[in-house]
Amino acid sequence: MKITGDQQLIKKMNKTIVLDTIRQQQPLSRADIASVTGLNKATVSSLVSELIESQLVTEIGPGESSGGRKPTLLLFNRSAGYAIGVDIRVSDMLMLLVDLEGTVIQEKILPLVDSSPETVQNQIRKHINLISKKTPSSPYGIVGIGIGVPGLVDEKSRVVSSPNLGWDTVSLQDSLLPGFGNTIHIDNEANAGAIGEKLYGAGCDSANLIYLSIGVGIGSGIIVDGELYRGTSNFSGEVGHMTIAENGPLCRCGNRGCWETVASEKALMDKAAVLWKGSSIPNLEEVILQAKRGDERALSLLDDLGVHLGVGLANLINILNPELIVIGSRLSLAGDMLRDAMLRTVEARSLSYHRKKTNVIFAALGIRSTALGAASMPITSFLADPDVTPVVPSL
Structure with a gap:
């Protein structure tokens, strides 16, 4: 049993490596991936087939030939799913819908006349539902929600203190879980901004x-x-x-x-x-x-x-x-x-x-840094498991 478990873990790790390589260096052929990663061609071919089946990777046609048959090039399917990023500010909220590469699809600035936890939570719920209804069709739908908060956020995603909002020990994640499942990520807004500028800016x-x-x-x-x-x-x-x-x-x-x-x-x-x-x-x-x-x-x-x-x-x-x-x-x-x-x-x-x-x-990224960084958190979590199964069947 241990050997089987180890083999499954190694396969999952290799699939993650292949997916990350395609995302970072696309377009690539299967031979390119084998050369970059050091994995053998048979392993790469098998893993790519699984990624195509899961609709995370697509084939886009032939590339340049180096003497033999033209290789088929591969792209990461950025539209396989979407994420929502929320930047809670003192007087308003910025909410973005992005694809899996951080491209902004929808953007809303929502005024916050009342910054009480209950009002903010209700605003988030309402507008996530509105954005969800306008999200383009995709195999995985909305993969998660990331929220940046101007205050101290502990290891359990609790907002310990946010003086500018008047919050003290607010379990924002717990209050939102019933409506949106276990795909909510919460962090300090400056941390989210750093991630946003690192990844996209x-x-x-x-x-x-x-x-x-x-x-x-x-x-x-x-x-x-x-x-x-x-x-x-x-x-x-x-x-x-x-x-x-x-x-x-x-x-x-x-x-x-x-x-x-x-x-x-x-x-x-x-x-x-x-x-x-x-x-x-x-x-x-x-x-x-x-x-x-x-x-x-x-x-x-x-x-x-x-x-x-x-x-x-x-x-x-x-x-x-x-x-x-x-x-x-x-x-x-x-x-x-x-x-x-x-x-x-x-x-x-x-x-x-x-x-x-x-x-x-x-x-x-201007004033989008935090919202984009927040959106990247559920995307990173989603792509860390390349064995995901589409929620929308392939046609």
Whole structure:
């Protein structure tokens, strides 16, 4: 029995290797796969046949001949199933439907007038059901749901604390399971953003990166050697609460001078409210627009914010020596207006040897980083088992 079990495990591992090879290097022939993986041609041919039968791989016709019969090329079937990614933010939710390669099929921004757990859960249920009804027909349907939450998420996917939402110990996953089965994945929104940029965005070629989610607060997802670093209790990345100014503004965490009190969107809006006193208080988009029109107040605010960002970035560069820092979430909308002051401060305050190979950029995925990273979690889980059976029979 042990031998049979071992053989089944090895076969499953080999099938996963073949599927991953096709996904990453497509289009490929069976001979190409054998050459890349080191598996013998008979094994590859058998495993490819199973993957075609399960509709995860398709044949697309002949490739170039190297002297004999033209090989048949293979593609990963990106439309074999779909996933939903949800980014819960303070005032709204971004919800995406994506195919198995992360291509966005549907996108919705949903306002959150009430951010209580019950209201948010009801919103998620309602709109997942609406999206499901409009999902294209596929062999596997919706393979899972990923949710990014602005707060601490423990190893059991419980939201331990989310001050910006007013949540404390919320079992979001448990409350959603009755409607959507065991395919729900929940993580901190900055961790999800880091995964999104690593898989689909600016971090595709970087093994060591920090993703900064800068909105009402500042959080980070840290990737080391291609893997997400979670810390002892799954709570790594709270860089917004490193002290930048010893006697600075009071933070919601109870400390003073936290980075997010001087370098977040909220910090920017608090200062804007003072400068625009007596008139309508602008939002981030309006401050950016005014800065582009040459408004001195807006330009000064964004310049100051860039400096404060640069101070924290210099600390991260000196401590972690990352290959790449990606700045995402809503503050990335102001990237062009922040870049000069930010990079000037990084240059002045970070150690030269540490910053030499560190690149600081704004998110390639814009405000989609977290939702795409969240959607990737159920996709990764689904593709980890290549022995899946279609829920929709092949015609």
